[in-house]
Amino acid sequence: MTSEEIWISLKSDDFLSQFMNKVEHPEIDLHNFTQQSISVTEQLSKLTEGINLLDKELQRQVLEKHEDLVSQATWVEKLQGVLSIMHIHVQVVSYVYMCIIIVFIC
Structure with missing residues (x-):
């Protein structure tokens, strides 16, 4: 199923569409709808179905973008290493600066 087909499937279900509308319109109150519409068992079944569709999507x-995600994760690791080194350099420069100030004061 494509992303669009999943969205259409969720929107076409009377119960699940209420949750989709809530995402688009946060001011909607779902309390009355969920109590009147269907039983708790049916609600859980529908929610499970919707969650499964979203999980598959x-x-x-993730599979489609796997290489991009791995590449980004690799770059994040490299950037963390660079930031760590820069942090050490800043600490050293700060220490040297403080030493110079102390020398001039004394």
């Missing part, structure tokens, strides 16, 4: 997108 998330897995599909």
Whole structure:
């Protein structure tokens, strides 16, 4: 299923569409709808179905973008290393600066 097909599937279900509308319109109150519409068991079943659809779509997108995600993770690790080194350099420069100030004061 494509992302669009999943969205259409969620929007076409009377119960799940209420949650999708809540995402688009946060001011909507779902309390009355969920109590009147269907039983708790049916609600759980529908929610599980929706979660499964979203989970499959998330897995599909992660697999589709796997190389990009790994590349970004690698760059994050490299940047963390560079930032760590820069932090040490800043500390050294700060220490040297303080030493120079102390020498001039004394």
